[in-house]
Structure formats: C-alpha cells, structure tokens
Amino acid sequence: MTDLSRVLPGFPTAQYAGLLPALEKNQVTTAELLTVDIADLGKRTKLPLLDLKRMCNAVLEALHLDLGVSEKQPGRPSALKQTASDLAQRWSTISTLDESLDQALGGGVPTGYVTEIVGESGAGKTQFLLTMLLAVQLPPPHGLGRPALYISTEAPLSTKRLAQMLKSNPFFKDLDMKPTLDRIMSTATPDLESQEHILQYQVPVQVERHNVGLIVLDSVAANYRAEYERGGSLGSNMAARSADLIRMGQLLHDLARRHNLAVVVANQVMDRIPSSHSSNNSGTPGIFAIKSSVATPKSPPLAAAPPSAANAQMPQDSPLTSRSRGPWQPPPGAEPTSSLADMVGVRSSMPEPPPEDPPAPASLLLDHQNRWVTGWGDDPYADPNHFKTPTLGLVWSTQVAARVALLKRPIYGRKDVVEDEETGGVVLRHWRRWMKVVFAPHVPGTGQGLDGAVEFEVNMGGLKSMEKDKRKE
Known part of the structure; x- marks a missing residue:
C-alpha cells in the first residue's frame, strides 16, 4: 500500500500500525482497499477481517472528506446533497x-x-x-x-x-x-x-x-x-x-x-508546422493534409488518372474541414504524359512488398485533435x-x-507602419486583439476562428473591450 501516503497524506496511520506491514508486504494499494472484497483481502494478507473492514471504512471516509462529499465535513452539507443555491454561494x-x-x-x-x-x-x-x-x-x-x-x-x-x-x-x-x-x-x-x-x-x-x-x-x-x-x-x-x-x-x-x-x-x-498539402483540391486553404503511405491497390481507369501517380500520397483531411471532391487530379504543375508505359505501368519482376497498415482515421490524428484544445x-x-x-x-x-x-493581427496602413532606424525595416505600431475561450x-467555448471572440484593446487602465461601432471602423 505504498500509495496511501500520497493519496491521503493526512490519514491517521498510527491507529492501524499493526496492519500496515502486512499490507505493504503484499503490495495492497488504496484502490484495492476500496474495491476488493474484504474476504479476499483477508486471504491475501492473513489479517483479521474486522480490522481490515474498519480500515477500509476509514480510508473511504477520509477520501469523502478530501473530496468535499462527506456529511461529516464541518461548515457545509455534503456536496452530493447540496442545492443550486448552496453551489452558487460557493461559486x-x-x-x-x-x-x-x-x-x-x-x-x-x-x-x-x-x-x-x-x-x-x-x-x-x-x-x-x-x-x-x-x-x-x-x-x-x-x-x-x-x-x-x-x-x-x-x-x-x-x-x-x-x-x-x-x-x-x-x-x-x-x-x-x-x-x-x-x-x-x-x-x-x-x-x-x-x-x-x-x-x-x-x-x-x-x-x-x-x-x-x-x-x-x-x-x-x-x-x-x-x-x-x-x-x-x-x-x-x-x-x-x-x-x-x-x-x-x-x-x-x-x-x-x-x-x-x-x-x-x-x-x-x-x-505549428503544417504538412506539405496546405490546400485541398477545391482550393480551400488552411487544411492540414495527412499523407497516406498506402499505395493504390488497383489502377484507376485510364480516363480518370494516370497510374504513374498510383504511388502518390493522397491527402487525408480532418472531418471538420472535409470537402466533397471529384475524381483524382494530378498535383498542380505536373506535366501530362502520353507514354503507353506510363499509362499501363511497368511491373517489376521483383516480389512486391506486403501492403502497409491502413492509415489512422482522421479524427484520431493530432492535427485534428489540436483544433479543439x-x-x-x-x-x-x-x-x-x-x-x-x-x-x-x-x-x-x-x-x-x-x-x-x-489572439492578435496586425493593422496595415500609413499611420500604422513606421521605419525602424536601427534595422532600416518597418515596424507595425497597431494591432487588433481578441480574447477567445x-x-x-x-x-x-467560442466558435471557430474569431466567431464569438471578444475584441479588446490595451490602454493606460488595462484591458477594454471594443465597442461595436468602433469594431466596424
């Protein structure tokens, strides 16, 4: 029971000094004292069942006091029986x-x-x-x-x-x-x-x-x-x-x-460094594309896409920003090909490697989960x-x-940009700032992007939210 002092530092261990050596020897944890049957603990530790039961009840009551859900807690009722007004007074x-x-x-x-x-x-x-x-x-x-x-x-x-x-x-x-x-x-x-x-x-x-x-x-x-x-x-x-x-x-x-x-x-x-595919086929920027390492199992029809791109890594977008797409298209800037060998593909005489595991669902990828936290x-x-x-x-x-x-974004304008005398570059004087939960x-929490965020400014007195008419300007 090496974790009792960590879970409950104030637990009165002196009252149960005769039980602790056997519990330590058999590595009985605090969680086991609360969940394992008393008879099973007695067989395991060779301790009297009545003494074990008293100690388990004392540990349970100490946890209730520590969590604030005990009826014996002085000054306030049990949190499990508190009304809305009681909780409002504590908030x-x-x-x-x-x-x-x-x-x-x-x-x-x-x-x-x-x-x-x-x-x-x-x-x-x-x-x-x-x-x-x-x-x-x-x-x-x-x-x-x-x-x-x-x-x-x-x-x-x-x-x-x-x-x-x-x-x-x-x-x-x-x-x-x-x-x-x-x-x-x-x-x-x-x-x-x-x-x-x-x-x-x-x-x-x-x-x-x-x-x-x-x-x-x-x-x-x-x-x-x-x-x-x-x-x-x-x-x-x-x-x-x-x-x-x-x-x-x-x-x-x-x-x-x-x-x-x-x-x-x-x-x-x-x-945050995005992947190489920073936009999807529909031209929507800002999407983290995840490269898949699985080759295309079948060659697509000749009219749909060249099989020379069968080994190209297709983007796998987050479900939050998924968009409907048509047939596969070659990446921008790729040169067209009319070679028959390129159209039908050339198979090697060497044995092909076994297929790799399929990629993880987009909802489990870090790029997708980062959006929420x-x-x-x-x-x-x-x-x-x-x-x-x-x-x-x-x-x-x-x-x-x-x-x-x-969040902050720069304001560009003649009055907002000044020249830095030391470096010779330009320095932005004004920024727009938002607070987002x-x-x-x-x-x-607030919505996507700046939807629901509160715009504010920093002045001599501290923070001040921007008025609606001033935001429009």
Missing part, C-alpha cells in the same frame, strides 16, 4: 474589470480551478495578469477581498505598470477601498529547481498565512523549455518533463481546490502557415481546467 469569480470580457468568461476567472492564458508575445497576457492582481483585492462580486501572489519565471513584477493601472482605470476612481501594491506578494524562480521548491513548500505557507485568493505563474513554460530542451536524449527528456508537468499540475489544482483560490498561469506559443486551427479558411500551438503539448493541456487564448468547465 466565485475574479473580474477582468470589463463587462464584455467578463460575460465571455462566465463572470470572470473562477476560483477552484487552474486557468491558462496563452498567446503570442504582445497579445496582452501580462496586461491580463496585472489586471487580475488588482481585481482580486476588490470585494465580491468583482473580487474576493483577498491578496494575490505573483510568481515570475522571466521578468520581475512591473510595479510601475500596476501603479499606472490604479491611476488610470475608471473602475477604481469611485471606490472607497482601492487595491494597493502592498497586497501583492511577488517572487522570482530563475530555474526549475527553485520553481519546484517554491511551489511545493513556500507557496502553501504563504497561502495559509495571508489568505491568498489568486496565484499567478508567469510563465509556466520558461523554465521547462530551458531545462529539457538542452542536451540529452529527446525521448528521456520528454518523459521526465511530462512527469514533472503532471506533478506540478496536481499541485496547483490541489492549492486551488483546498483554499478556494484562483490559479492563473501564462503560457507561450510556438509555430489549442485555440488555433479550428477555422477551416485560415492560413495554416500562421497557426500556433501552446507550448508543453497535450500533457500540459490535460492539467488545466480552462484555456483562454489571446478555448475550453472551460463553466462556460461554453
């Missing part, structure tokens, strides 16, 4: 200080969950996080009335920008109790070792001592990319990184659930060369409860 969010952004997020960033803010450099991630550091100090319903903890892995906390937000945001002008910089604690983690130590030992102490309502980690990917992308075997590095990510995700989730606080992490993006690539008409994907992969995606993507447990 709390932290506002973004903008009505449209809050509406898209279902009221704001929820407590009890790990929320990720992902986007390119300059998309507004830091501005979003700084706004949350101030908003959490507000009383409900806009905040929690609690301080915040900022953990930086790159640049230190910008207190100058926070003071500018406090002075310029109109939301703070009429408040009697304004947020202060004194209620924002910050620390730096320059490497992965210090990050793990701070999250595991120092952060829980700070949360207990100061009743922290928001933990911000900016950014989650910096130390992992620096640690695991240098030297060594790629496979072993990826396996170790995945284990560390799962452990950190469980730690952050446990902090959010136990203390009813919000955990917000910023994440970076990287370019990354925030980029779900628009069938977008340019695949501009697709991004959050760093740390699908392993980290399973550790966050909600993902919010911040990719997935969340409390609010439905």
Whole structure:
C-alpha cells in the first residue's frame, strides 16, 4: 500500500500500525482497499477481517472528506446533497474589470480551478495578469477581498505598470477601498529547481498565512523549455518533463481546490508546422493534409488518372474541414504524359512488398485533435502557415481546467507602419486583439476562428473591450 501516503497524506496511520506491514508486504494499494472484497483481502494478507473492514471504512471516509462529499465535513452539507443555491454561494469569480470580457468568461476567472492564458508575445497576457492582481483585492462580486501572489519565471513584477493601472482605470476612481501594491506578494524562480521548491513548500505557507485568493505563474513554460530542451536524449527528456508537468499540475489544482483560490498561469506559443498539402483540391486553404503511405491497390481507369501517380500520397483531411471532391487530379504543375508505359505501368519482376497498415482515421490524428484544445486551427479558411500551438503539448493541456487564448493581427496602413532606424525595416505600431475561450468547465467555448471572440484593446487602465461601432471602423 505504498500509495496511501500520497493519496491521503493526512490519514491517521498510527491507529492501524499493526496492519500496515502486512499490507505493504503484499503490495495492497488504496484502490484495492476500496474495491476488493474484504474476504479476499483477508486471504491475501492473513489479517483479521474486522480490522481490515474498519480500515477500509476509514480510508473511504477520509477520501469523502478530501473530496468535499462527506456529511461529516464541518461548515457545509455534503456536496452530493447540496442545492443550486448552496453551489452558487460557493461559486466565485475574479473580474477582468470589463463587462464584455467578463460575460465571455462566465463572470470572470473562477476560483477552484487552474486557468491558462496563452498567446503570442504582445497579445496582452501580462496586461491580463496585472489586471487580475488588482481585481482580486476588490470585494465580491468583482473580487474576493483577498491578496494575490505573483510568481515570475522571466521578468520581475512591473510595479510601475500596476501603479499606472490604479491611476488610470475608471473602475477604481469611485471606490472607497482601492487595491494597493502592498497586497501583492511577488517572487522570482530563475530555474526549475527553485520553481519546484517554491511551489511545493513556500507557496502553501504563504497561502495559509495571508489568505491568498489568486496565484499567478508567469510563465509556466520558461523554465521547462530551458531545462529539457538542452542536451540529452529527446525521448528521456520528454518523459521526465511530462512527469514533472503532471506533478506540478496536481499541485496547483490541489492549492486551488483546498483554499478556494484562483490559479492563473501564462503560457507561450510556438509555430505549428503544417504538412506539405496546405490546400485541398477545391482550393480551400488552411487544411492540414495527412499523407497516406498506402499505395493504390488497383489502377484507376485510364480516363480518370494516370497510374504513374498510383504511388502518390493522397491527402487525408480532418472531418471538420472535409470537402466533397471529384475524381483524382494530378498535383498542380505536373506535366501530362502520353507514354503507353506510363499509362499501363511497368511491373517489376521483383516480389512486391506486403501492403502497409491502413492509415489512422482522421479524427484520431493530432492535427485534428489540436483544433479543439489549442485555440488555433479550428477555422477551416485560415492560413495554416500562421497557426500556433501552446507550448508543453497535450500533457500540459490535460492539467488545466480552462484555456483562454489571446489572439492578435496586425493593422496595415500609413499611420500604422513606421521605419525602424536601427534595422532600416518597418515596424507595425497597431494591432487588433481578441480574447477567445478555448475550453472551460463553466462556460461554453467560442466558435471557430474569431466567431464569438471578444475584441479588446490595451490602454493606460488595462484591458477594454471594443465597442461595436468602433469594431466596424
């Protein structure tokens, strides 16, 4: 039962000290204590059935208390018997200080969950996080009335920008109790070792001592990319990184659930490299085409396609962007052929290799699944060369409860482009930005592409959604 201390760290093992050696010797896990029949456990461990039954009941009750579904939990009824009003009282969010952004997020960033803010450099991630550091100090319903903890892995906390937000945001002008910089604690983690130590030992102490309502980690990917992308075997590095990510995700989730606080992490993006077929036969761009390695089993009719292309790899599109197609056509730029040998094909006297396994269904391919979890690539008409994907992969995606993507696009015009004196090139001065809910447990995600996304701008006071008439302009 080597996992009991990990599953239930606070379980009173001293009361069952006489049973633990036999359970350890026979490698009885916590799951087996809950699922295996008592008689079978007795035969396996040679322990009294009554003592085993008492311990199994104690483990079950401890799990109920840990999950918040026990009737013996002080202060509130069992979660299985709570009414809608009871759940509404426990539900709390932290506002973004903008009505449209809050509406898209279902009221704001929820407590009890790990929320990720992902986007390119300059998309507004830091501005979003700084706004949350101030908003959490507000009383409900806009905040929690609690301080915040900022953990930086790159640049230190910008207190100058926070003071500018406090002075310029109109939301703070009429408040009697304004947020202060004194209620924002910050620390730096320059490497992965210090990050793990701070999250595991120092952060829980700070949360207990100061009743922290928001933990911000900016950014989650910096130390992992620096640690695991240098030297060594790629496979072993990826396996170790995945284990560390799962452990950190469980730690952050446990902090959010136990203390009813919000955990917000910023994440970076990287370019997603599309396959060589970036468009289908109907001319629709933006589709990830998957090459099949299976040769055509039969030569098509002469009028349909030349058998010399029988070994050509046909694109296999995602079902999300599938389009009706006619007969097979040669790739663009291919020269026509009239040779009889090319038309009927030349068979070799050597034995042909056995056919390969058929390709996986398109719905199981990574290019298709990425559409639902990354925030980029779900628009069938977008340019695949501009697709991004959050760093740390699908392993980290399973550790966050909600993902919010911040997208940006340049604005081209004479007033928006200036010349860079150092490089001699041009620099874009203005960008359009959108906030998109990719997935969340409390609010439905936005539509494909920018459908349903909220356009916003970054001003002196923080984030502000764009008005409809200004969007049209």
